[in-house]
Amino acid sequence: MKAQVTRGTVSAEPRPQREQLAAFLRERGIARLAEIRRAGITAATVSRLEREGFVTRLGRGLYQLADAAPEGNHSLAEAAKRVPKGVVCLVSALAFHGITDQMPRRVWIAIGPKDWKPQIDYPPLRIVRFADKFLRDGVETHDVEGVSVPIFGVAKTIADAFRHRRSVGIDVAVPALKEALRQRKATPSEISACAMRSGVWNTLRPYLEAFTADG
Incomplete structure (x- = not known):
């Protein structure tokens, strides 16, 4: 009597971890070790x-693929990973939005008044403490190398620049x-609204009126 052969469904073999990591980092751009392990x-x-040179360690517990081509805002993506509660602000936000010729050597990051101040080796940071009401106002999220980076919008950043004009x-x-x-x-109305909420309308107003006088 001929033996019967039962054919079951053959499950696909799991991908090697090298391939898993490559796919994960191509999707994320930059990732923390904790995220990779999860x-x-x-x-x-x-x-x-x-x-082996397949991945690059950007800082403590922060990795990307070695062949990844960094964008001009690469340091912002790194900073967002290292300071998850922070928001890119002031000079770095002005540069991101293309409304200043300043090229900051440090990433300007706003954190809350009681937030832990990060001590990291890279990227270099300029930490500014914002009151909670200012930290929550005017935040946008931009995709930089696959990383969601919180950055203050244009009008809010201008108001903040006047509020922190000494710095x-x-x-x-x-x-x-x-x-x-x-x-x-x-728009002038967007800027004036942010300036009023930030308490710098009296300082900003003469400049705004001068720049809009002809149009």
């Missing part, structure tokens, strides 16, 4: 692939206001 990839695998410099705040209006990245 995806089922071991720390030993990450360490081995770092030694930023009035010579940076005023041209940024003029450039935002010229590029139509914020």
Whole structure:
């Protein structure tokens, strides 16, 4: 009698962890080790692939693919990963929005008055403490290398630049206001509303009126 052969469904073999990590980092751009481990990839695998030059360690517990081509805002993506509660602000936000010629050497990050101040080796940060009501106002989320980066909007950043003019410099705040209006990245009403909420309307108003007088 002929033996019967039962054919069951053959389950697909799991992908090697190297492939899993490659796919994960292509999707995320930059990831923390904790995120990688939650995806089922071991720390030993990450360490081995770092030694092989397959992944690059950007800082403590922060990785990306070695062949990833960084964008101009690469440091913002790194900062967002390292300071998850922070918001890109002031000079870094002005530069991101293209309304200043300043090229900050540090990433300006706003955190809450009681938030832990990060001590990290890279990227270099300029930490500014914002009151909670200012930290929650005018936040946008932008995709940078697959990372969701919180950044203050144009009108809010201009108001903040005037509010922190001693740190930023009035010579940076005023041209940024003029450039935002010229590029139509914020309307006078949007800027004035943010300035009022930020308590700097009296300081900002003469500049705004001068720049809008002809049009």
